[in-house]
Structures are given as C-alpha cells and as structure tokens.
Amino acid sequence: MLLHRSRLVLPLAGPPIEDGALVADGSIIAGVGLFDELRAQFSSMDTVDHGETILLPGLINAHCHLDFTVMRGAILPNSSFSAWVRRINELKRTLTDGDYLRSIADGLAELRHWGTTTVLNIESLPELMVHLPPPPIRTWWFYELLDIRNRIHTEEVVAGALSFFEQRPAWHGGFGLSPHAPYTTSLELYRLARFCSEKYGMPFTTHLAESDEELRMFSEGSGPLFDFLAGLGRDMSDCGGRTPIRHLLEAGALPTGAILAHMNQLGPGDEALLAAHAGAFAIVHCPNCHEYFRRAPFPYETLRGLGFRISLGTDSCASNRGLNLFDEMQTFHRAFPGVAPGELLDMVTRHPAAALGHAGRLGELRPGARADFLTLPFGGATDDALDAVVENRAPPLAVYLNGHSA
C-alpha cells in the first residue's frame, strides 16, 4: 500500500481536498481524504509526496482510432467529408502491417504522456492484435464492423474476439463492437452487433450524424457522399425521406447504452425522436476534429437539454493534430465558454466512465475505484484549480495506472 500526498486532490466524486491524499492498495483506491487523517490511520505506510500539485483521476478518451496515428498532417483540412474519406482510403492502402502496429503503439504512448489512462479505440484491423504487447493504458478495443465491401461478420467472429481477451489477463480494458456508420454498415449488421452486444455484455459504439453530407444522403438521397457510395456499389435504396438518426432508431439498430460519436447534424424531427430516448445513449464530441472539418457549431445545449451526457474524444490523427484531451477541453471551452470547468472535466472522466459501464470505478477517486490518476504542477489558489486543469498545457508530472507509474 502507498499513500500519495498532494497540495490539492480533486476526487471529482466530492469537493477538492487541500493537503489531500489517496491510499493505493495495489491497483485499487482504499481511501481518499485529508493527508493528516490518512497518515494517522495508515501510519506504517510509505508516502509519495507529490508536492505542489493537483492530483486528479486519469482521463478517458471516448473516441479514438489508434490505427491512424501515423497519418498526422497527411490530409490537409478540407470541409468536404467525402473527399476526406476518399483520401484516407487511398492512404490506408499504402500502409503496411508494421506501419499500423507502430501507429497503435505511438498513439498509446502519446495518450499516456498526456494523462489519458483509458481509451475507447475503434480497431479496423483486429487481426493485428495478436502482434501487440499489453497496452500501457486501459484500452477498450471496439471491433469495427462494416459491410459495404462484403466483409463477413458473424456471431462466431465476435465470440472468437472475446476469447482473445480471456487469454490475455495482463491486458487492461476490454472488447466492444463498433458498426462503423449508417452509410457503410447495413441495418442487418447493426442488428447483429446489437444482438451480440446485449448477449455478451459488450459496449457498443458507432459514428452517427457526423456530417451534413451524411444528413443529405439519408434525407434527400443526393449529395457528394451519396454519389461517392453509389459509385462504390452500395445499395442506396435506404436513402431519402429520413435522417440518419431516424434510420437507425426506427430500425432498432442501437442497444440501450450505445455510445454515439459526433451527433453533429440534427435534422427535422430528430430532437423529438431523441427526446424519447434521453439517457438511453451516451454522446461523444470531438472538438478538434470538429474544427478540422469546419463544421457548424456542435448542438451541445440541445443535446444536454435533452438529457444526454456528453463525453470528449480525440478521434484520430487523420483529422487531429494530436491525442491530447487537455487540448480538446481547451478547444471545447473556446467554443462554449459558458460551460463550467467542472462539467468539462466530467466530459473526460465521469461521463465516459459511465458510458463504458464503469461509473464509480473509473474517472473518479473514491474507495473501490481503480488507482488511475495523474498530477499537474499547481501553485495557485484552490478556487482556480478546475480552471488550471482545463487550461493546462504541459504533460502531467506523473501518470499512474493501477497504482503504478510508468
């Protein structure tokens, strides 16, 4: 057991604690409180004094594609989504298995460097995972499912992926399913993913309502994404007359608890439809990716007002400058200066933990939670601590996962 002391502990599960401490019993937190009181209670324990710092929970990145870390700066910002999809498909064809493995390793290292201890990663090449060492942070690998090019996915494939994790007890995290998006994934495949997610208790995420081109494809049956996908041979008979959100919801394609990435473009009738599902889904917003595509403002107030909890993600380096959640909080804060820093911090800790089904175990410091935390230098007043975290521009001084620093 170890006692970690810090000038200010931000448990998020409760108010900030000046001259606070955390007791790590192996990988689990055994206590959080005033240093003096914990010191008296656990007098034989070694102490790590983190000095003039803020100690807070490790951050959780709710949407990432580690496969594309090597594509940083490779695609110039362009407001056309279908042009970007064309370009990334061209680039993907030039990458070797070695490039992808390096991409995943570099991405994981960069995430940890910036204080992320849990990531929801969408994996388009799950067959490469047998070559990976245990990841340095808690990683949920979401098996990407799409069938525009007739890839075969069955329940047996999903069950096989589950046994992969059962054979790797040193891997922290788990396995989930990610039907890619309504424009690349058939409703039949969505329903299979929903069935497996419910049967095996696996988290489920998908891209939804990301671009105006996606909205136009489904609502009007036209536009650049429609033309691009029709050219690839996709059956376009499901397009016209309804929004992408209605397309999935009315088909029963989404399990309760589905994690919906983006939700940028609400069309006619979507608000009323979503109101009937408030709280049933989690939503992920990717602020830097949003800026990269020069999208219209994210409907944060609308979605929050409907009762949805919003998390933040980085998306991939194919549409972002890095994998740094502090940078994402700052970009979000510039777009929505009225959102309180405590709420913003919840978007990279408690909200994504709840979306994963790990509320109280990840994303906050409390007895029984995982000992995942980080420290930032801090010399200011306690009242300014939350702002200091949101505005932090330096890598954390220390990052602990399961009670261990790297």
Ligand SMILES: [Zn+2]
């Ligand atoms: Zn994505």
